[in-house]
Amino acid sequence: MRLVLARCSVTYDGRLTAELPSALRLLMVKADGCVAVHADGGAYKPLNWMNAPNTFVEDEDRWVVTNPKGETLEVVIDEVLLDVTHELGEDPGLSKDGVEAHLQQLLAAHPDVLAPDDGLRLVRREYPTDIGPVDLLCRDGDGGVVAVEIKRRGEIDGVDQLTRYLERLNRDPMLAPVRGIFAAQRIKPQAKTLARERGIACVEVDYDELRGVESDELRLF
Amino acid sequence: MRLVLARCSVTYDGRLTAELPSALRLLMVKADGCVAVHADGGAYKPLNWMNAPNTFVEDEDRWVVTNPKGETLEVVIDEVLLDVTHELGEDPGLSKDGVEAHLQQLLAAHPDVLAPDDGLRLVRREYPTDIGPVDLLCRDGDGGVVAVEIKRRGEIDGVDQLTRYLERLNRDPMLAPVRGIFAAQRIKPQAKTLARERGIACVEVDYDELRGVESDELRLF
DNA sequence: GACTAGATGTCGGGG
DNA sequence: CCCCGACGTCTAGTC
Structure with missing residues (x-):
């Protein structure tokens, strides 16, 4: 898992079109390639995201994520505060009761x-x-x-x-x-x-x- | 926003009961107090979470999050790999089109x-x-x-x-x-x-x- | 607070 | 792969 805290702007073009102006946000890239853009609030749902499977192209200051359905997420990065990567390994998973x-x-x-x-x-x-x-x-x-x-x-x-x-x-x-x-x-x-x-x-x-x-x-x- | 990479086990007791055995995960605590437990895969949805508003009690190796509805999330922390906190500030928010x-x-x-x-x-x-x-x-x-x-x-x-x-x-x-x-x-x-x-x-x-x-x-x- | 309908819903199961 | 139903659905809007 890679965690990047960055000032960035984001556009999504797929099932709808959505834009995020530049601000400090968390970019989360998981081992399966999915990407999520989080603000510092608003429950667990990210502002923008792309689920796996997708292809991830990283430039100096630009990420382009595309998936087989033709959807695109583009992140333009202005400033990086943190960029760390850790291997977490497979998760043993959740057991539920009471549904x-x-x-x-x-x-x-x-x-x-x-x-x-x-x-x-x-x-x-x-x-x-x-x-x-x-x-x-x-x-x-x-x-x-x-x-x-x-x-x-x-x-x-x-x-x-x-x-x-x-x-x-x-x-x-x-x-x-x-x-x-x-x-x-x-x-x-x-x-x-x-x-x-x-x-x-x-x-x-x-x-x-x-x-x-x-x-x-x-x-x- | 606080990001903690830790080996931890988690229990949730509320609308249902759920357990996560010990493993490496990301714990995300946002400015509004909401908590999410992420594995290194599985789209943007966390394995477990507690949305705001809730109360957060932190011990040496144990987090207890409770909300007014009487739900509880408990995280027992075995090992910490990363623990960083950054202020991101208010997000300007998302504009959508096409729905x-x-x-x-x-x-x-x-x-x-x-x-x-x-x-x-x-x-x-x-x-x-x-x-x-x-x-x-x-x-x-x-x-x-x-x-x-x-x-x-x-x-x-x-x-x-x-x-x-x-x-x-x-x-x-x-x-x-x-x-x-x-x-x-x-x-x-x-x-x-x-x-x-x-x-x-x-x-x-x-x-x-x-x-x-x-x-x-x-x-x- | 109750109720309704939308969501990039997500997720899992069955054909 | 699509189809379908459940979900700790969440969330925004109205009354």
Whole structure:
């Protein structure tokens, strides 16, 4: 990784055109060749950047970065305060926990939480349709089919997504009629309203409680 | 801005839980207090980060960053290769051109491009509804109302967005019936299919050609 | 503060 | 390679 603190101006020409007048900034060049131009603020997003793969041509006071898509980043350097290079090596990488996948896993194991009185049983996770997989497909105690869309945060586009799935599923005479459940840790009022209009049930799931149920069960063994 | 190259391990506990085992990384602390942990690859996105505002507590070999939402980033430092601090000052900022706003501007000036035979005239840009503004509202030669949704890239959620607007607009007896046009530089097949099912017209707009029309008109003055 | 829509979104998975 | 959905999305704008 190479770090350069420099007074520089930058132009990007690609998916859009953007310009940065001359100022002090950090130029970061990573081992994979990607380049980022950072100001001293504004979260982690750089002002300008070019992701790998790209070609890097360095002149005395000018960098030209181009990529196969024909985008260009040009840095004109007026003054250099720092220019250091270090090899960091491969990163062992990040392990994550607690995202939507885990919520889906927990609900797949405990579909009853979604509708305590309906006797829901899981048919399949990621049930395929021609427009993508439904998170959970279940049947209730009466044999009725239930499609479940799971989000960490329930917003209006999630309701649209479930609506599209229901539309497809209901064309299958083996499944129809299919009803929908929209499940999330928190569901926004607008999303609830839209769901109600469309006859879709909303369930707000308590993630910590669900993990509690899970660990209770483990404790039984 | 402070730049630290260090062998370190990192944990984040907040919207999710994430861990990074010990390795050489770049720690970047900006003037606004935000912290980013970068590996030597993987585009501009850091492995872990905490955006401002947050509180930063530094020990001999441990950083603890917390924010008002109760999220925590902890960095345990094993070895420091570099630790430099420079004041960069306020950045003059980025100027952009060519995004969706410009496309909307061009189409507002030339709605005829969207349906050459219909005699479209612009009624209003950003026509308000109770769920947000429609990009363009037009009338055709027969007085029929047309709602236009503009995207740089036409995808399925854009069709959903326009569908929601049409639903609202068609409740207004002064406007109904309202038909929809979905305009973008490129429209994905799935989005076209969904639009067709819903009776929404798709128009792929040539941005450069449209700019050409614009400059031709300017030339007439 | 809530809600909406845009982003050079980025990133990862599946066909 | 494109297509698609998730993201600690982030961010700017409106109400």
